Amino acid sequence: MSNPRPIGVFDSGIGGLTVVKALRDRLPNETIVYLGDTARVPYGPKSPDTVQRYALELARMLMQKDAKALVVACNTVSSVALPLLTRKFSVPVIGVIEPGACAALQVTRNHHIGVIGTRATIRSGAYEKVLRAADNNVRVSSRACPLLVPLIEEGLLDDEVTDQVVTRYLEPLLAKEIDTLVLGCTHYPLLSTAIARVLGHQITLVDSAQKCATAVQETLDRHSLRSPTAEGGELHVALTDAADNFLNVARDALQLNFGEIELQPLP
Amino acid sequence: MSNPRPIGVFDSGIGGLTVVKALRDRLPNETIVYLGDTARVPYGPKSPDTVQRYALELARMLMQKDAKALVVACNTVSSVALPLLTRKFSVPVIGVIEPGACAALQVTRNHHIGVIGTRATIRSGAYEKVLRAADNNVRVSSRACPLLVPLIEEGLLDDEVTDQVVTRYLEPLLAKEIDTLVLGCTHYPLLSTAIARVLGHQITLVDSAQKCATAVQETLDRHSLRSPTAEGGELHVALTDAADNFLNVARDALQLNFGEIELQPLP
Numbered sequence: 001m002s003n004p005r006p007i008g009v010f011d012s013g014i015g016g017l018t019v020v021k022a023l024r025d026r027l028p029n030e031t032i033v034y035l036g037d038t039a040r041v042p043y044g045p046k047s048p049d050t051v052q053r054y055a056l057e058l059a060r061m062l063m064q065k066d067a068k069a070l071v072v073a074c075n076t077v078s079s080v081a082l083p084l085l086t087r088k089f090s091v092p093v094i095g096v097i098e099p100g101a102c103a104a105l106q107v108t109r110n111h112h113i114g115v116i117g118t119r120a121t122i123r124s125g126a127y128e129k130v131l132r133a134a135d136n137n138v139r140v141s142s143r144a145c146p147l148l149v150p151l152i153e154e155g156l157l158d159d160e161v162t163d164q165v166v167t168r169y170l171e172p173l174l175a176k177e178i179d180t181l182v183l184g185c186t187h188y189p190l191l192s193t194a195i196a197r198v199l200g201h202q203i204t205l206v207d208s209a210q211k212c213a214t215a216v217q218e219t220l221d222r223h224s225l226r227s228p229t230a231e232g233g234e235l236h237v238a239l240t241d242a243a244d245n246f247l248n249v250a251r252d253a254l255q256l257n258f259g260e261i262e263l264q265p266l267p
Numbered sequence: 268m269s270n271p272r273p274i275g276v277f278d279s280g281i282g283g284l285t286v287v288k289a290l291r292d293r294l295p296n297e298t299i300v301y302l303g304d305t306a307r308v309p310y311g312p313k314s315p316d317t318v319q320r321y322a323l324e325l326a327r328m329l330m331q332k333d334a335k336a337l338v339v340a341c342n343t344v345s346s347v348a349l350p351l352l353t354r355k356f357s358v359p360v361i362g363v364i365e366p367g368a369c370a371a372l373q374v375t376r377n378h379h380i381g382v383i384g385t386r387a388t389i390r391s392g393a394y395e396k397v398l399r400a401a402d403n404n405v406r407v408s409s410r411a412c413p414l415l416v417p418l419i420e421e422g423l424l425d426d427e428v429t430d431q432v433v434t435r436y437l438e439p440l441l442a443k444e445i446d447t448l449v450l451g452c453t454h455y456p457l458l459s460t461a462i463a464r465v466l467g468h469q470i471t472l473v474d475s476a477q478k479c480a481t482a483v484q485e486t487l488d489r490h491s492l493r494s495p496t497a498e499g500g501e502l503h504v505a506l507t508d509a510a511d512n513f514l515n516v517a518r519d520a521l522q523l524n525f526g527e528i529e530l531q532p533l534p
Contacts, residue, residue, distance in 0.1 A: 038312070038313075039307075039313060039317055040306075040307055041312070045305070045308070045508075045511040045513075046305075046306060046508050046509075047508050047509040050306050050508050119511060119512070146417065146420070146421050147414075147417055147418065147421055149417075150413065150414055150416075150417035151414065153413070154413055154414055161428060161431055161432060161435075164428055164431075165428060168428075241312075241313050241314050241317050242313075242314040244312040244386060245386070
């Protein structure tokens, strides 16, 4: 069996590789094509219209590679473009928000969930909507944390400045007595150690990259789309512009193996 | 005299408003049209090819408004696209790098100049080239400071976390005994107080936004392009995507008056 259809994964940049890492661990015989829009990263500060337009372009590029499923490894895109993508493409489309929200509902005991993410994700209220739709007794406290992505991209994963910034962002959520915190940005799993340090053991962290990978596995099973081969799948990484230093940070921190980066300019 | 031709100013985003502020102070009777590419900000991590392509698009949009001069209020664009823009357009094109570099050469006593900027600006070596071309005895120590823009955009202009980050970036330059520091990013004038706090009084700060405004005035005089009216000029601000919180940070910190923001989507 040659050239099994890949899973297409896209993100505004390189952060979505945390989802790829979770997929590789969970589905090692699937081939993955990753497309990161480094020419236009970040999507966080951009308007919903612009993000939707960019998401359609990226999804089309992956469909040209015969993707059997589309994984939106980006909270900003998931929060504003998932219904549109689902309508436009016939393959299953899996985002990061619903899996993260559902996992948070399963682990919270006091029904008070915290969510952190980029300004766009928090402003969209996407996690809140999904959480409330599933359980209208849940309380949600959200916080935009715009400095975390730059700190991660600078490689300050284990650093006192990062700890201070994390503390400042999380203290108001702790004061409100959340018992569960959703990492609502695909970069944030790279800071999970720092975040856990600030949170202590009382709060359960929900990594939406991990939960997204679980949802992808379930979706492929449901649609009988799992790779028929028992061999190891391949990982191809394409970017719309040359990668900067953060690609090395992510590769090292995630211990991901991929070869040459393909440069795939936007149409 | 109605509708005098405006000065066209563009930037990858909102940081270039520091140049606008310097221009308004210096040339109050000139009308200014500012175009910020918030749909694709930041340019710092993007490749030179991509930055050049974007710069041409923005310059064309300003030329359609009959700009009499183009001001590139962005170090990243100035560092990679100035020769191209000068070749493509018949009006004078003024960047931020040459004015800043020339001013630094005038004030340094020990001929050792520090330059800070985004990764793209520092990697381009643009300041170094201009400085060495003018004085081949000059010593230049450069440092990319990728966290400063996000800290500024978060509004942490007077904050201990920012001071720590500034200290960390500047200490190696201080250890090398620079006596002059060029703020090689149009955002950085918003941090000049914090930077001066870390530097103490021994180091002269060169604000390339201020120096760019001086160069614009000289260029307009040389080409007899100064506005014939004695009335106050207008300031029009257009962005390629909806502005985020940083527009308020910049407006407040710079005390700039402009009315409605025009949304000018990319072609």
